[in-house]
Amino acid sequence: MPANNFNIPGLSKQEVIASRSKNGDNRLTYKKENGLFDAIKNLAKEPMVILLMAAALIYLISGKSGDAIFLASAVVLVATISLYQDSRSRNALEKLKTYSQPHCKVIRDGHLSEIKSEEIVIGDYLMIEEGTSITADGNIVHSNDFSVDESILTGESFAVYKDKNSEDHQVFQGTTVASGLAIAMVTAIGNDTKLGKIGLSLENIKEEKTPLEVQINNFIKKMVLAGAVIFCIVWAINYFNSFNILDSLLKSLTLAMSILPEEIPVAFATFMALGAWRLMQMGVVVKQMKTVETLGSATVICTDKTGTITENKMSLAKLYLLSSNEIVDPYQELDNIEKELIRMGMWASEPIPFDPMEVALHQAYVTTTLLDERSMYKMIHEYPLGGKPPMMTHLFENENGLRIIAAKGAPEALIAVSALEDIEKEKILEAVNTLASQGYRLLAVGQSNFEGSNFPNQQQKFKFKFIGMVGFYDPPKPHIEKVLKDFYQAGIAIKIVTGDNAATTMAIAKHIGFSGYEKSISGDELMKMSATELQQTVLETNVFSRMFPDAKLKIINALKSSNEIVAMTGDGVNDGPALKAAHIGIAMGKRGTEIAKQAASLILLDDDLARMVDAIAMGRRIYTNLKKAIQYIISIHIPIILTVFIPLALGWIYPNIFSPVHIIFLELVMGPTCSIIYENEPIEKNTMLQKPRPFSTTFFNRKELITSILQGLTITAGTLFIYQYAVQHGYGEHLTRSMVFTCLIAANILLTLVNRSFYYSLLTTIKYKNNLVFLIIMITILISAAVLYIRPLTAFFGFQSLSLVQLSLSISIGFLSVVWYEFVKWKKRLQPTKSA
Template identity: 40%
Template sequence: MTKSTGKLGLTSKEAKELQQLFGKNELVSTSNPSFFKKLINVLCEPMFLLLLITATIYFVLGEPRDGSVMLIFVSAMISIDLLQEWKTDQTLKALKDLSTPRIQVMRDNQECSIESVDLVPGDVMILYEGTLIPADGVLLSSHDLCINESTLTGEAEAVWKTANENHKNDSYWRKDYCYAGTMVTQGSGYVQVEKIGNLTEYGKIGKTISETVIEPTPLQKQTKQLIKGCTYIALGSFLLVSLLTWLNLSEYAFMDRLIKSFLSGITLAMALIPEEFPVVLTVFLSMGAWRLAKKHSLVKRLPSVETLGAVSVLCVDKTGTLTQNQMTVQEICPFYHLTQEFLETLGAACEEMTYDPMEIAILDYCQLHGLTKDILFKGQLIDEYTFTNETKMMGHIWQKENELLIAAKGSPESILSISCLDEMQKQEIHKKIESLSACGLRVLAVGQQRLENVSQIPKQIEDCKLDFLGLIAFIDPPRPFISKEIQRCYQAGIRIIMITGDNGITARGIANQIGMDQNGKIMTGEQIDLLFDEELQKAVTHVNIFSRVIPNHKMRIVQALKANGEIVAMTGDGVNDAPALKSADIGIAMGKRGSEVSREAADLILLDDNFSTILDTVEDGRRIYDNIKKAINYIFTIHIPIALSSLLAPLLKISPDALLLLPIHIVLMELIIDPTCSIVLERLPKEDTIMKRSPRNTNTPLLSRGLLFKSILQGLMMFIASFGTYYLYFIYNNDPFLARTMGMSILVFANIFLVLVNSSNQGLVIHSIKSLFQDRVIRISMGITLIMLCIILYTPLHLFFKLVPLSLPQLLLSLFIGAISVFWYEGIKLFFAKKLPLN
């Protein structure tokens, strides 16, 4: 590729001035809601509406102290929600910054990489294969530049671009111009930016794109249904308890009777609304994505985090994923020709400025044998046959001294098909190819044709009649420890499918080296073409190696697996992987060697291109989903004793003033529950058996029968312990303040023990407590809970909360009862965990 002479591109100073004039290279973007709008959204939550109504009633009753305390705690809860939302926004912003596309440009007369949003008119972009073009511009120079413009034109056929071509034709789209949103599929070029952002052709449709409605994920839908159901139950319970309290207070005046009945009902309603669900969903997914980013896995779409733990099939490319993608020449096999002639033709069939690892390996091998680029590329390059997926070969036409030479290389099948060989010779060559491929080597064939004049040059490479020169075998060794990672996949119930453009024998050789299950069957792309979709769905159930595939084949394989109910993860790094990455449930692109378009199509980007990182990501995806379920279990469990105590009190004809939990105490409990949900449970470590079990069934509801049964069982025991103690003290001591303090203290202690016990579904708390308390945040959160309890009980604040200080024996008794109300479940885990459906 020939560069323009003189100054190329802008200086940094010029770029800064132009950005002030034209702004950022951004399409129409959705702005984040303002602080005021976020505050309104929080206040519209059912729980906060109830709290504000309750505070208002206290002021109306002439009890400004209780009303003020209620408002203080409402403000604290709102602050926690807004702070958590701010942290989530910061996390998402950081993730967005990590995933910002970059482009190579000329700045200060040298090549550098900048974020695409910093492009300005006048910049000179450098395009390579796989680049997603971020701005409109005129082509300055090019080399075999081919661009897929289907995102704009709707035409699947790629367009060849040529600099300085006369573009005054009937077509709207210019051949000497490149457009934002299109992708380079072949070649390279220099483009001077003319339009950015909304002024580009792609930007003109940006407004429509930004208004596209994103469907909620299954997890979001399930959470919404849970909240909706609980709200209906809360409304019904509110009416029932208000009615029962009204009937029990016949001796009170009408207004007192009405207000006390309303307070009893609203207390129960507050206890039944699990407003923590949306917080759990948002925080767990965003923080999970942030943790994955620190492990070199960049999540582009948050909802994909919940899908990671359900992956049942992992489709991987052989080259670069299972192997090191470091091609070296292992062996050359000249066919009745001199080695020198073989290598000269082989080198002449390569690009002089190449990025292809196999061509780099060829040129390095030639260099070692005394054939420098000056020797190989001596002469005039007349024309070339470009490589395509259909032909699977390429060729260069050279004018060397008094003759024309066609130097061609490609897949052995393709080169042999246009070579002048008899059947016996072809059989001999096929045997050699099979023996090389069986060793896991990748094989190319080399041929040449000598011509006397230009008129004899065939129009297409398929029309050539080559002299077959020989074979060259490359080795791309498996990645270190890949065998161990493959076995780790199988332990986790994840099936591995190899999809490669190589021939099946080479693929099988690599599969044998890494210990991959093959089932003895290999399917080629040609065989896929002969199958209907229903037939392919049957085939993918038992074939684990697909060879000689093109992009359409990869996409059909992924779609067939999905049609069978599999959750499919697909890895890829090239432009040809983009359709399959987009079709998969989880598209995984390589961050280092991956093309821009593959990264754009993917849900997840591996920043270190490491296969083991994929499994670490799946493992963390399972941990995130496990912890979401643990949070749901915790929320339901902790609300049961709160709700039942409010429901049972009117039935026992307990005065509303003597309830175990008044509205202000429920607010206090929420201040404990919210951080526990959004901070402590999100940080729980993974289960020891997390990668030794099958992937989860995505059709299983978030709140399964087993989980609901477990929540009810644990909640009932906590209710019996707290309300039972409260009621006994209330009856025998006739002191509602002491009774309330004992009951609430038991609930606070039980809350801490509940987190410890439910931190693992199988392991005993004695085994997990050490890892829990190694986490500084968990230690601090639990410590703050205990400190809050002590401050409320042993400072004048107990008067505001209508509590009394407990003696040391009473405090230890409440601690003991709280522990018993939760730790009984350790016995269930120890003896019956494998028999009861508790997960």
């Protein structure tokens, strides 16, 4: 049967161009958000920017125009960096949108083609089938048992049956096909569709904040509050010492600026967006940012068998005839009864096959028949796949009124609706066990007769003759054993959840070295269990056969109730509820239905489960690197805060060792370090050998926070030691400031290198491939040298050039205040079972 068997030529290439020129593209375009304007507006609300502008204004009023210009320039620089990072994030998300754009099938120039939904034009003939999202408005010109879910427009949850003769024979963009197939002539696209006029758009849906994002925001709010309180205290101390309002404000602003860890939210947004962009380059489209955060926590992956573990390249491999009770090879010389089995299997399939098994049946029919009858018959009724176990039935009729009623489905389903003797049932089940145990996927084929047009409402009410079974072989993917091994090494459990029978599934599972292939449970058995029994069973069982939507959903919810972080792969309409319920819903990009893609949180573009290994590794890498960045930020902020506060609080000789210009300089050094260097860090070699982290764990856990605080306190001890050393040797304020500043910069540089891993030594991590490390550190050293040894800059910052001894001492103390953590890591490596 040709791809277009409905005598619809569709538009020609020239007609498509003319229609597009007249009516435009199929896009919903509303008032677009001004990304740059919104970014600038949000930036103006940032506490650090407000403090910088306030400090610049005070300097200006005080007559210190140079300092005012520097701080104003710093605002511009901070804004430029922030806008650049925001631009990178937005560009990454825009690319993700283009990748996740739905596709559709249209008839053009007499051929069925797959195109992007935005390329549809008015006048196109759109083919829509079960599981697809309708991408334009149109009028039905042909349909088979076609129903559509219009709840997005009407709010009604039940499916509506339609055909070209119905009063309502229109289909609308945004709705989904619940059953059957239809061809519709497109009448409206873009904003002219019913959906476009209502003004609904997925872009209007705001994502909820993730647990990590909430914690970060709460942390920042607490720090802002602490900064405000300390600002008032420090201002009061300074004011009552000097009675100079502006000078007191400047000094208190210095401390407030040192407290604000504004790099944390920037780092979070950057890591998540760029992480999603990196995943997209690997063939994994992330639809929701929270998925990037969740990936590293996945503990269980529930995967389909067909097309995920196997290649989804179905070839007709065996035939079983009930009449002869024999299993034969379909490519040997066949007799008429064997050819009839293939013929009826083809008629039981869709007229335009897209399922690999149906494609194989059509191909086998072509090679075994002398007369292709497909163009002579027209489908007059269809019963879509349904029932437990499932089956489907098609009714065809030719011009002479001759009918063909053919059904195919699970052997158990056809046995239940056929008139069979007990001995015949035993023969069939014996053949099922023989073929299934060899890994063949089986479909039983039946035939029926019916007069008149008052067809029963259920296909099971026909009286079928059981003809036989067709067996397909879908070989496992060549690399699937390695994929499973990688998951097992990463501490992730794998469960096969399939609609196929247990014997076939277990045979394939055994062949690929799947852990726990010996034990399986069916969907019906699972549904009868109590909640407690179910929860225990899903943890202990790894093969789930004859599954249906409700059973799949029960598995996901039972695993979630056991505090597992569940990833679920799926491609069909019946996978939608489970994909939505899973922490990480994974749809297949090639064979996945639009319903599955809409329900999922990420899409594997090439349907390769190996991409999930890469995605989980990337999720762990992103989380680990974000944690490193945040620990670095906390560690380096502590010495800045305490070096500003302690001399003032204790009344030391130089109470205000740093001013706002020094703080902003340090902020400009730290910003690129955390958001550029750490984001670009490669994955550590032991990352995929560890168990998944609990989803509830964040960077605020006690152990990591103590590590950051200790690192910060030891750096503080180093800077204050240098401070006291300089004072004891009678150095002036400018020289003391230069030595403290140099010590802090040296500590910052080494901390950047040491914190690249909290397990492996500096000698190991220095070999990591990250070109930005050398670049950023060299820029930091050159700028620091410039402000210390170029006279105009030295004078501006209130520094004094250091002698070789003073410089060496400051750098050495800075290094010593950080390098101690290398001994902690060495001790960890002596205890490999407790590796970080």
